[in-house]
Amino acid sequence: MSTVQNKQQGKQQGRIGKATSRVDGKLKVTGQARYAAEFPAEDLLYGVVVSSGIARGSISSIDTARALAVPGVIHVLTHENRPSLPWFDRSYQDDDSPSGSPFRPLYDASIIFSGQPVALVVASSFEAARHASALVDIRYKADKHQTDLDAERDAAYAPKQGKDGFEPPPKPRGDADAALKKAEINVLADYATPVEHHNPMEMHATTVLRDVDGNLTIYDKTQGVLNTQQYVTGVFGLKQEQVRVRSPFVGGAFGSGLRPQYQLFLAVMAAQELKRSVRVVLTRQQMFSFGHRPATRHQIALGADKSGKLLAIKHQTVSETSRFEDYIEVVVNWSGSAYQCDNVTLDYKVAALDVYTPLDMRAPGATLGVYVLESAMDELAHATGVDPLALRILNYAEQDQNTGKPFSSKELKACYEQGAAKFGWDKRNPAPRSMRRGKTLVGWGMATGFWDAMQQPASAKAVLSVDGKLQVSSATADIGTGTYTAMTIIAADVLGLAIEDVNFTLGDSSLPQAPLEGGSWTVSSVGSAVKMACEAIRDELLSIARAMPDSPLAGASAEDVEWTEGRVQRVGQPAASLEIADIMRSKGLHSIEHAVDQKPESKQKKYTMHTHSAVFVEVEVDEDFGTVAVKRVVSAIAGGRVINPKAARSQIIGGVVWGIGMALHEETMADHAMGRFMNHSLAEYHIPVNADIHDIDVIFVEEHDDIVNPLGAKGMGEIGIVGVAAAIGNAVFHATGKRVRELPITLDKVI
The missing domain is CATH 3.30.365.10 (Aldehyde oxidase/xanthine dehydrogenase, molybdopterin binding domain)
Structure with missing residues (x-):
């Protein structure tokens, strides 16, 4: 393949920037669009995963006799009879794996998280495999486990920069502690966010088609076919030409498909062992057994003078990880680059729990860190008596103080201006509990959003x-x-x-x-x-x-x-x-x-490249019942050149909806005595439904950037969710006068 230098495009009738319906x-x-579990194959076998019933310990015995007696059952794979593989020497990591030792299904008798796959029942029909999976008799020896982040918070440690390119918090600048002591106004607050799960519509599935020569065509739910291919060849010792991976359509992923998940490993193992084509589909409950947005605990301190000018920022975060990998996100760094402040200390630690390694989830890190920062900024606005929007403009950052680099482009002020005008922000009465509509309290809140523009x-x-x-x-x-x-x-x-x-x-x-x-x-x-x-x-x-x-x-x-x-x-x-x-x-x-x-061109290294947004929200809060309804959202986005406004608008709307879910609904609840997630279904894992969503306006602010890439486009997938939860929380405070610092904001916390 040749490398071709970018040249000026010349003048032409443009397609970019015109609203275009999806070609697919x-x-x-x-x-007609086929997904990973829908591709047909002759003589196909079906695998059903058996999941662990304990969070930590070991398997004492596995009795598969009753399962094998079910008509149509071909094999039951366990740690006792699985084939030997090159991967089991712990040498292979996929492209998106964090530092540590990746989980290896069916490696041995050890149990390291609840829901861990402990067997794969393979049969000639899905129904037979599913029935037989309930007949596998497994006895465990349970050990003491810990899945509660708060219990391990004191044992948190600073992760090292690993192969995943984690950017650690920058070194402190100035003297934040001294500046806080001198500041006329201080905001000191603890914030908490829960575990959340991705829950895409399409559950994770793999169909492995094996030909007579042993070559594999794999249909996998993935966000990267090459990563899946490299994983399979590395784990199973195959040549690249022996493995072809296809994934023409994906029914949502949000980060859950970045890493190869265990159904891929089990499907390929079964296909290789039985020399047959095999399909493995996870259940909705099993979708809660790998990866999630980690729970986090934050301490944030802001110091300012009476005018609202920031003098100091301290942001400390503890996030959860597994005991076998250090999952890390860029959470606190945003607090050092979002606003002009000369005294900043940032700290990020992880605490190891008996859970599967967390996983990137839409706008990982920023969704959490910006929520805390933007909530604290609203607290500062209230403490100083400065309008929340005016406070942000007062502390506007003209360059990235974390790195000392200029921004490649930054039309955030235009986002503020256009978003506020569309929303009618100038009509806001600043006093909490001052705005009503009938019997409900009305609150207006806003927040800023940030995300990296990467190539x-x-x-x-x-x-x-x-x-x-x-x-x-x-x-x-x-x-x-x-x-x-x-x-x-x-x-x-x-x-x-x-x-x-x-x-x-x-x-x-x-x-x-x-x-x-x-x-x-x-x-x-x-x-x-x-x-x-x-x-x-x-x-x-x-x-x-x-x-x-x-x-x-x-x-x-x-x-x-x-x-x-x-x-x-x-x-x-x-x-x-x-x-x-x-x-x-x-x-x-x-x-x-x-x-x-x-x-990417070398000139990018001289700049910080960010996408920006301003989110304005109106909520209604029932004073008697504490229920919160988001009635209006205006999201103004500066994302460079917009390739397809129709799809981009949908991306932002989807992000806003998810932000509403983050603020008011989503929480994966754990029974820490059992070490397992309890609401592992779409019936009990609360997400917004149509009745929860009202008016959402999206504004694309014109922004020219010839640094980020030849197209000048920054991307819209992540920025839509960032800042939304904070804006809603800020609006709830404006409506009620009560600050809820633990997500989700449920009625019990409001009343």
């Missing part, structure tokens, strides 16, 4: 046929974010083609490499590669066109022409044009193909 929408609504190396291939059809491909994913459509728009924009004439392929490990889909970096990374591949085709076409006999484009530069409707023409001169098909035929070309590898 019809397949999804008509049921990763990625590759893409583009093939233009003489019939005017463009095929573009990259091994990225679409977890419901609209990747298919965004890449189609980018490709069509470069060559001035109709959306219908472009086909983008993803979710296949045989395609050009791409990073995991996460972190809001897919458009910036894969989109930049798609742009460059299509530009290489465009440049070749223009070169041919200039050399054609009597060419109307002779001597034309890239800036002199525009690409539209399958033609290239001099700018503003439709008569001076050539059909793309005629250009290709002049050279006898049936197709033009270019593959590119792109990397």
Whole structure:
């Protein structure tokens, strides 16, 4: 594959920035889109996982006789009869694993978390496997366990920077303790957030198709087919050409598909052991047995003068991790870069519990840390008598004090201005309990959102046929974010083609490499590669066109022409044009193909690159019952260039809805005496429903940034949720005069 330098795009009829319906929408609504558990196979076997009933200890005995006696049952895999694998020497880690020793299913008799897979029943039908799974008789020796973060808080430790690229808190600047003592106004508060689980609609599943030569085609629910492929080859000692992974559609993931989950391992192990095709699908309850947003405990202190000017910030966080890996997030760093303050101390520690390792969940770290910071800023606004919006503008940061770097772009003030105008913030009565509507208290709150704008190396291939059809491909994913459509728009924009004439392929490990889909970096990374591949085709076409006999484009530069409707023409001169098909035929070309590898440009290292938002919320609180309803939300986003406003708006709305859930509903409750999650179903794990969601307005603030990537796009997947919970909590305080510092804000805490 060749590396192609980015060139100026030239003038053309643009597709970018126009609201475009999903190109994959019809397949999804008509049921033609197939997910990991829906691909057919001849002679397919079905595996059902048996889960541990204790949180810590060991297996004393496993009796599989009754299960094996069920008609149709082929095998029951346990730690006693599983095959030996290269992975069991603990040498292999996947691309998204934190530092430590990854969990290895069926390795030995040890139990290290509740719900741990301890057996796989394989049968010729799902029904037989499910029935037999209940007949596996397992006896345990239970050891003392600890799943309560508060009980282990004093034993928390500072994690080391590992291979996952964790950015530790910056060193203290100034003297925060001394500044707090001198400050005229102090805010000292403890905040707490609970465990949350991802709960995508599609449960994790793997279908392994094994051919007669032992080659595997794997359909997996994943946010990165290449990561799955590397995992399987590394764990099972296979060659890359023996394993092909496909994941054309994903029914939501939110981070749960970044790491290979244990159903993948068990399905491949069974397929290899039995030399058959195997499918393993986790139950909804088992979706609570791997990964989650970690519980956190925070102490935050803000010091300011009477005007509200920040003099000191201290933010200390303890987060949970497992005993076998150090899961770490960037939680407190935001408190050092969000606002101008010369005295800052940040501290982040983790406490090991008898749980599965937590897992990235939409806007990991920022969702938690910014919630605490923005809640404390509202407390400071109340203490100083300064309007919450005015307080943030007063302490506006013109550069990142954590690093001393300027921002590549920052239109946060425009977010404040446009969001406040749309919301009507100037009509807010600042006194708590001062606004009413009938029998309900009305509260208005706001918060700022922050997220990293990142770019990763990625590759893409583009093939233009003489019939005017463009095929573009990259091994990225679409977890419901609209990747298919965004890449189609980018490709069509470069060559001035109709959306219908472009086909983008993803979710296949045989395609050009791409990073995991996460972190809001897919458009910036894969989109930049798609742009460059299509530009290489465009440049070749223009070169041919200039050399054609009597060419109307002779001597034309890239800036002199525009690409539209399958033609290239001099700018503003439709008569001076050539059909793309005629250009290709002049050279006898049936197709033009270019593959590119792109990397972030070195100039990015000189800047801090962030996406910003301002969230304004109105709540109604029933004074008698303490129930909270979010009636209005305005979210103003500065996210660089917006590729598809229609999909981007949906991304932000989805993030806002999740923020409402975080603030008012979501909590995975644990029985610490048993060490297990109790509300492990969608019936008892509370999330917002239609009746909970009212008016949500999204504003995209114009922002130009030529540093972040060639497209100038920052990504929208994560920023939508950041700051929403804080804005709601702040609104609840404004409505009631009561500050709830422990999420979720349930009626018992309000009254």
